[in-house]
Amino acid sequence: MSVGIIMGSDSDVPVVEKAKEVLEKFGIPFAATIRSAHRTPYDVQPIVTDWEVRGCQVFITAAGAAAHLAGAIASLTDKPVIAISLATENQTAVNGLDALLSSVMMPTGIPVATMAINGAANAALFAIKILALNDSAIQQKLREYRANLVSKTREKMEKLKESGWPD
Structure with missing residues (x-):
């Protein structure tokens, strides 16, 4: 544990x-x-x-x-x-x-x-x-987690633009 x-x-x-x-x-x-x-x-x-x-x-x-x-x-x-x-x-x-x-x-x-x-x-x-x-394996999982956060945020940025919000 x-x-x-x-x-x-x-x-x-x-x-x-x-x-x-x-x-x-x-x-x-x-x-x-x-x-x-x-x-x-x-x-x-x-x-x-x-x-x-x-x-x-x-x-x-x-x-x-x-x-x-x-x-x-x-x-x-x-x-x-x-x-x-x-x-x-x-x-x-x-x-x-x-x-x-x-x-x-x-x-x-x-x-x-x-x-x-x-x-x-x-x-x-x-x-x-x-x-x-x-623990390098946990470090790698954290990097992947953060990269996923970046991707999700960028997707939301694109959806906002696509829905007509000015950039």
Whole structure:
């Protein structure tokens, strides 16, 4: 397993599904679980330790509201931690900004790479970029992925022109 995904709640699964899809598309082995920094704090350290033993190189976390999960995990590991800050519909008035700020404002010495609110796909892509530093096959897959993005964008540019928009 190269990537470990830890969600704070089962309500996070629909957003984190995008990270799962990206990791699967790239063929990256991963594991996922639910642990809460607030509700199950004593269950967080054992999963981090177990996954490190199993070869986890990057952790992705997902949490909303007072999103302390990424920081808790970052305090337990030397591996990179990537936070997906979640918008928690009907739970907070600021719709994800609270989670974003909780993940961004980490103390010196406990860094967390924080993605956009609900940015699960980019979290997976960032994890893949980290893994690619030491794996030329993953680097090649990233190049192909980016080339595909370029092609799709150019196709959209052509469709826009063909539909009468001035260039």
